[in-house]
Amino acid sequence: MELYSERKYIIGAVIIITALVFLAKLFSLQIMDPSYKLSASSNALRHVTQYPSRGLIYDRNMELIVSNKPSYDIMVTPNQLSDFDTTEFCNILDISREYLEKKLAEAKDYSRFRSSAFLKQVSAETYAVLQEKLYKFPGFYVQPRTLRNYHRDIAAHVLGYVGEIDERSLNNDNEYSMGDYIGVTGIERSYEKELKGEKGVNVLMVDVHGQTKGPYQEGRYDVSPTVGSDLVTTIDANLQEYGEKLMENKTGSIVAIEPATGEILSMVSTPTYDPSLLVGRERSANYRKLDTDTLNPLFNRAIMANYPPGSAFKIMNGLVGLHENIVSPDNQLYCPGSYTVGSLTIRCRHHKSPVNIVEAIQYSCNTYFSDLYRKILDHPQYGSVTNGFNVWRDHVTSFGLGDRLNSDFPNEQRGDVPETSYFDRFYGENRWRSLQVVSLGVGQGELSATPLQMANMTAAIANRGYYYTPHIVKEIKNGDSISEDFTSKNHTTIDSTWFEYIIEGMEGVVNGPEGGTGRMAEMQSITICGKTGTVQNPHGENHSVFVAFAPKEDPRIAITVYVENAGYGATWAAPIASLMIEKYMTGEVNRHWLENHILNADFINQ
Amino acid sequence: MIRKNFSKNIDWATVFIYLLLVLIGWISIYSSVHDETHQSVFDFGHRYGKQMVWIIAAFLLALVSISVDTRFFYVFSYLFYALSILLLIAVLFLGIEVNSSKSWFNLGFFQIQPSEFAKLSTSLVLARFLSTHGDKINNNRNLLKMGGLIFLPIILILLQPDVGSATVFLAFFLALFREGLSPKIILAMFMALGLFVLALLLDELILILIILAGGALAYWALSRSTKSLITALLIFGGILVSLWVANDLLSLQIKTEYLLLIAAGISALPFTAVSLLYRLKYIIPVLLITGGAILYTQSVDYIFDNVLQPHHQTRINTILGIESDPLGEGYNINQSKIAIGSGGLTGKGFLQGTQTRFNFVPEQSTDFIFCTIGEEWGFLGSSFIIILFVIFLLRILYLAERQRSVFSRVFGYSLLSVIFYHFAINIGMTIGIVPVVGLPLPFVSYGGSSLWSYTLILFIFLKMDAGRTTVMK
Structure with missing residues (x-):
């Protein structure tokens, strides 16, 4: 039993040697080595x-x-x-x-x-x-x-x-x-x-x-x-500044995109504020002031406001109708001044009649597009309204509507293109007909989009069928290149051939010899293609909307203008878009009377 | 009657040192988290308040463990061991995650660490095993069984993963050494550790050369035949040169390291044949050990990269000087050294330490408690602690040696081994000569779990010691 007893000395020695090593190290740390000792006057780091x-x-x-x-x-x-x-x-x-x-x-x-x-x-x-x-x-x-x-x-x-x-x-x-x-x-x-x-x-x-x-x-x-x-x-500072000037005393938003790249040329949301207000010691006081302002200047309407697209959406429905062969470009429809089915009446303005699809866009004919929308949903080739609706919805969402575009902006809103389940809940499954949702045909009803989404849709039309995800940064110096999502094409589901008819209609809106709804946007030197919209607003005066791109061939700018509570799209949004296009394309604005007309307009303090 | 006997027989010297260490620990914890705005010693929102509770509970545990009959632990040692293994398995599934390892059970108002309980039960089970098989400790079967008893908890704790606590169990080999474990096994363990460090430090080529040279040297030392060594070297050199030329001519692009290994392997063959023919005892072991060492060093990189966690890798790298990371892991060690170093001979005085209290030193009340002592009490204070631990450990050694039963002696040595290991690693890491593995200083560091487990083991042993005259086995 005591065979290995002497090993206790080895163990004891190990303990003592370890302690001696420690003592030696401590001696060198605490007594010998001055580098670890901070001098008496400096005792902290x-x-x-x-x-x-x-x-x-x-x-x-x-x-x-x-x-x-x-x-x-x-x-x-x-x-x-x-x-x-x-x-x-x-x-x-x-x-x-x-x-x-x-x-x-x-x-x-x-x-x-x-x-x-x-x-x-x-x-x-x-x-x-x-x-x-x-x-x-x-x-x-x-x-x-x-x-x-x-x-x-x-x-x-x-x-x-x-x-x-x-x-x-x-x-x-x-x-x-x-x-x-x-x-x-x-x-x-x-x-x-x-x-x-x-x-x-x-x-x-x-x-x-x-x-x-x-x-x-x-x-x-x-x-x-x-x-x-x-x-x-991707912002053009001069264009941005000009856009903000035009939108002074107005509530709303301008988004301009370069269609060939998806780069956002300017993004205006008004009322806005001086960014320097949120810097320095006054920051929190200023922030409180901005935050409690009833006009909500901190709210970025360009990506966060869900507006109904209004008549500007007719170009979208026109594309679906042509692509699905619901109508041919030659089909004409007689417009009696309103679309009436039973007790439902959608009024239309007085214009030349009958109209084909190009003229229907030019005159923004409610009758034509209500009829077209119902024809899409009710077309026997789909079997049911639900199926027809889904075909339409798939086309619409392929333009980036109804969901976040995933641009490089935080807090982007989705907009809304309702799903059939929404109407199923509302009316009961298979209990709703095309007539109940006909207002979607003219861009009203359960439909909304952010100005960014509308500008992107316009860019996709300008490109005749594809878009690049809109983005605000084009280059990171000494860093990674920007996300590949911003440099790859997103194709829409519409054949490129159908765009020409819609674009012809949009050209007519601005440049049409008679009855174009957006004539105030016309420019002599540049062919602008656009579409007006007047969004019914249950809370007050209608919102004025205009989507446009220019020039017609090789478009360099696609733009969306929303002016809240301003009335007709033709009167306010169209000239603002036109001035922005002029500023961007030529670097200066020569139509001073039009410019003054806009600058003098005040929809906030009136 | 029993009580009277007991108080006469208990080793009060050990109890006194124990109390002194606990008290020093509490004072240091108080100092390291002290803040003038919080005055009450019993502020349970603070660590010194909580530690007070852990200490009182530890005293109760001490009372309980000395009132339990020693035979209870002897009889149920295997059961305890099985139970603690079950707990170690359970904690992998039911434990709460702290610092990305699952080592703790949450019992509501406090948490326990089953690896602490496993230290006690492994001590008991080894003591029990050796009390019956102690005379044949170097028997292969027994070695395997004891290895199993030690490595089973190690593996389970590594799964948590808690590398620091797992390594504590290696300390039991010290107790086994006392019981007669062959020094070769201890030597092999140290060689493995040394090669591990060398494998990380040295270039692969140089390491292989060193091992081969070591093998040749061992052969020469054993055979005492310079002639045969020269023969061996000539054979090896010839094969190496021809391989080299072949590699170059055929542009096989085999790395030099592998050329060396192939040459060594080929030249080992005739020696194996010779040794078998002439029944030379030393050639085969030398070849096997050399080969094993090379295989082992080749796998170190794999172990290092795949088994150890990144923070352990960095710590080892920092200690070995491979990686300089003064603001990361190295920062901790450096700050710890600054704190201790700035203490000087007599220290800055109680509550006057700036380094530890400015939060420059991380974990200053748990793993780095020694910094507070070094900074505030200087070289005198830190030497005092070290000497106190040495006296404590030697006292336990003395007590263990005077046991009449193998069971209580092995248990005593297990206690000694575990405390010694913690002492060596903890102080070693705070003064920067051992990697930071996160082990507390027994009785001194903040924390209930470790304090309770060492108190339990200590007082169970003191009870055995008190009753040593009533021989068990």
């Missing part, structure tokens, strides 16, 4: 975050629209505070004694040992004065930050804004820490990853008075920040 500048944002012509400006946060570390001249301190920073006391109490509450922000976004001038006297105020130090700097007062909704990260996002993502800025809306949010850059850190030795004593270990542990990637947007 301070990690000063080096914030990267966010990426710059350019317009499509490489004009800088968003950059950064320096700003300084005053930080406080409560346990390093000692008595200081509070009056002088308050005077330098232009703050009240109450503010000082309140913030110091808050900081102590947060942590006595960790620094927190005492006063944010101090100007460079104040910083310069304070910096000289900082030695008098132990416990305070200055943290440089950068803020957004807007070069032009445009595109607030497109650009979005940057704000301090909230609690919830903070918990979901450990790349951020308290007080970090993060994109909240618009491009700032959808391209946050590219724009934000990487934070760095400077490890500084700090003495008991809170004075920095230089970098720790010659900056061995410092990490320099990486600036964010710059973005080139």
Whole structure:
């Protein structure tokens, strides 16, 4: 039993040797090695975050629209505070004694040992004065930050804004820490990853008075920040500015897309606001003001407002009718001035009659399209109204309607192209007929789309059958290329041959010798193809709508204009679209009378 | 009567050191999370308040374990072991996930770690096994059985995965060593560890060269025949050169490492034949060990990349200096060293540590509690703790040696091994000579689960010691 008893000495020796190794190491760490011992006057390290500048944002012509400006946060570390001249301190920073006391109490509450922000976004001038006297105020130090700097007062909704990260996002993502800025809306949010850059850190030795004593270990542990990637947007800053000017004192939206690429040339939502309002110390006060404004200026109507498309939708139904061989281009229909079945009457305007499909678009004939829509749904080749409806719906959704386009915008709305189940619920399965949904034929009823979706539909028509997913960023500098979803064609389900008839009708709308509904959009030098719409609005005056593209051959711009509560599409939306096209195609606007007509219109303060 | 006997027989010296360690632990926890705005010692929202509760509960556990008859543990040791294995399996399915490993059962107001219970039950089952098979410890069957008893919980804990806790069970080999386990097995384990480190550190080519040279050297040392070594080297060299030329001429593009291995393999053949012919004992083991070492180092990369978790890889890499990551894993070790180093000879004084309390050191009340001690009490304080642990461990060694039954001696050594392992790894990692594997310092670190399990094992052993005169077996 005691055979191996002597091994206890080996085990004892192992224990003692381990302890001796530890003691030797501790002796070298604690007594011998000065590199681990911070000198008596500097007994703490301070990690000063080096914030990267966010990426710059350019317009499509490489004009800088968003950059950064320096700003300084005053930080406080409560346990390093000692008595200081509070009056002088308050005077330098232009703050009240109450503010000082309140913030110091808050900081102590947060942590006595960790620094927190005492006063944010101090100007460079104040910083310069304070910096000289900082030695008098132990416990305070200055943290440089950068803020957004807007070069032009445009595109607030497109650009979005940057704000301090909230609690919830903070918990979901450990790349951020308290007080970090993060994109909240618009491009700032959808391209946050590219724009934000990487934070760095400077490890500084700090003495008991809170004075920095230089970098720790010659900056061995410092990490320099990486600036964010710059973005080139698809926006034309001049066109954007012009669109916002035209839409002044009006509620609504303009979306212009380059059909050949899906690039969004301008995206206007009014009322809008100056993006600089949401920067700096006044940010929260300004935000509150904007947020409570009854006109809702923070709401990006271009992607979030679901408007019924109105008569502009007739071009869509025309395409379905032709593709499904429900009508031929030669078929004519007599319009008695209204579409009447039983007790239902859809009124039409007075125009030449009978009309074929091209003329029906030109005159926006309600009779023709109500009749056509019912013919589509009731056509025997589908077997039932439900099947007919689904055939129609599949064509419509192939133009990007009824669901998010998945552009690079956060908060994009889906719009609505109802499914048969909706009517099944409403009327009962197979209990509804084409007559009950006939208003969809003229773009009214249970149908809605965002201005972006309508502009995209127009771009698909301009392209004669395909579209690129609309997007707002065309290039990420020093970064990945933009998503492949934005560079691949989405084909619609309509044969390209049928587009010519619809486009001919749209040409007639603007340029027709007689009775075109959009004649106010006509230009001498450029052939604009368009379609008016007047959206019945149960809450007030009708919304004025116009969709258009130009020129007819090789279109360079597809545009949608919505003006809320303005009345006829022909009167307001059409000339705005036309002026935008002129501005984009020629760089300047010569039709001053038309321009003044629009600029003088006021649908908000009337 | 019994009670009186008991209080006379219990080893009060050990109990005293135990209480001292627990007290030092609590003070350090208090200091590491101390905040002037929170005054009450019994603030249960804070770790020192909670630790107070764990300590009181540990004392109750100590009382319970010394009032249970030692025979109870002897009789039910296998049952306990089976139970703890079941718990280790159950925790894989029912456990809650903390830091991406499933090691804890959530019992509402507190959580328990079945791997802690497994330490106790494995100690008991090894003690029980050796009390009957102790005389034939190096018998292959017994080795296999004991290996199974130790590695079964290791594998289950690795599945959680909790590499740190799993390695603790390797400490039981120290207890087995005392009972006569062949030093060759311990040596082999250390060789495996050494090769593991070398395989990560060195270039594959150099490593293979070293192992082959080691094999040749071992052969020479055993055979004492320089002539045959030269013969061997000549054969090997000839094959290598011809392979080299063939590779070059035929442009086979075989890597140099493989050329070396093929040459070594081919030249080993005649030696195997010779050894079989002349019944030379040493050639075959040398060849087998050399071959095994090469195979093992080749698989280290696989183990490292596929078995270990990324944070363990980084920690090992940081310690070995392969990877410099001063703001990541290396940052922790570095901050820990700064905290201890800044303590100087006498330390900064109680509650005056800045490094630990500025939250520069992570986990400063659990795994890195030694930092607080080193910073606030300096070299004197940290040496005191180390010496205290040495006295404690040697005292247990002494107590274990005076046991009359193999069962209680092995149990005592198991206690010693586990505490020693935690002590060595924990302090080793805070001063940067061992990878950070996340093991607490026994009795000192914050946390109920580990404190209870060591208290339980310690007092069960003290009870055995108190009753050592009533011989069991």
